[in-house]
Amino acid sequence: MAAYKGEKYIEDQIRSILPQLSHEDEIVVSDDKPGGVTETVVRRLMQEDERIVYVEGRGRGVVANFTNAIRYCRGDKIFLCDQDDVWLPEKVKRVTEAFENGATLVLHNAYVTDEKLNITAYSFFDERGSKKGIIRNLLKNSYMGCCMAFDRKLLKKIMPIPRHIPMHDQWIGLMGEIYGKVTLIDTPLIYYRVHGDNVTAGKKESSLSQKLRWRRYITRRLVSRVFFKK
Numbered sequence: 001m002a003a004y005k006g007e008k009y010i011e012d013q014i015r016s017i018l019p020q021l022s023h024e025d026e027i028v029v030s031d032d033k034p035g036g037v038t039e040t041v042v043r044r045l046m047q048e049d050e051r052i053v054y055v056e057g058r059g060r061g062v063v064a065n066f067t068n069a070i071r072y073c074r075g076d077k078i079f080l081c082d083q084d085d086v087w088l089p090e091k092v093k094r095v096t097e098a099f100e101n102g103a104t105l106v107l108h109n110a111y112v113t114d115e116k117l118n119i120t121a122y123s124f125f126d127e128r129g130s131k132k133g134i135i136r137n138l139l140k141n142s143y144m145g146c147c148m149a150f151d152r153k154l155l156k157k158i159m160p161i162p163r164h165i166p167m168h169d170q171w172i173g174l175m176g177e178i179y180g181k182v183t184l185i186d187t188p189l190i191y192y193r194v195h196g197d198n199v200t201a202g203k204k205e206s207s208l209s210q211k212l213r214w215r216r217y218i219t220r221r222l223v224s225r226v227f228f229k230k
Contacts, residue, residue: 001029002057002065006083007037009193013085014045014052020092025051027081030069032057038083066145066168067161072166075152080169082146084193085110086117091189095149104180105150105173107143109188115195124192126182132184138215142171146192150176162221166214174222 003010010029014094017027029042034056046052055072057065072076077099079092091108098106107130112121121127130142137143150158157179161168176182 001027001081001083002032002062002069003029003038003042003083004032004062004065005036005038006031007041009023009084010038011041011045013081013083013087014042016087018049018051018128020087020089021051023051025075026053026073028053028055028069028072030055030057030065030072032059032061032065035038037105043054062159063165063168064163067159070155070159073152077149077151078155079149080145080172084195085146086191086193088191094185094187094189098136098183098185099149099151101183102181103151103183104154105148105176105182106185107173107182108147108190110144110147110183111151111188113193114189115193117191117193119191120194123186123188130184132182134174134175137173137177138168138219141167141170141173143169144192145169145172146190147205148172151180154169154180157225162218165218165221170218174218178222178226 013026029052031038031042031054042052042054046054053072055068057068066080095106095108110124110128111119112124113119124144128142129140145168154176157175158172161171165171168178196216
């Protein structure tokens, strides 16, 4: 979980995850603004459950913060997690079943909600037009980090995540497409909470020229990583 000023919703999120975990599992929270209320909330919850791990972020933004969180993960399967959503009770079970059936990376659907968890869209996949495919996801990204999980064996391909890409999830999804088997689960498994403080929600839409620059940059980085191991 990447956190930044997340004290408003983070406890609800953590409490939705813990009942689904085994004793060997963990929640790694990388806090990009340590010393604040978010740290206080997480450390209080740590006193209740030792499976919660708090680490300090580097204050370099969401991509670097997720990179930091991933580096501390010790499990064989890594679930990406936002600070403000709510996991539905069957999420871990359904995603684990997909891994048992051969998936390397899993992307599941989500209910889109407002800040009070009132559903505003019953399928993020339908809203986004989510599909598999390298070219398709270079042109229009289907991968949303809070709905993704991947096998640890992908780490050597994913890391380090290029510093200047717009978001980590597209990069991870594309590496999963190239080096593994991607499985899409059409069932919504989280409430994806949209509010004014989301990293991607409530912000001005990127210009077409900016999107084209990002796509060119990601394509160059993919070619460099796949063919030149850089």
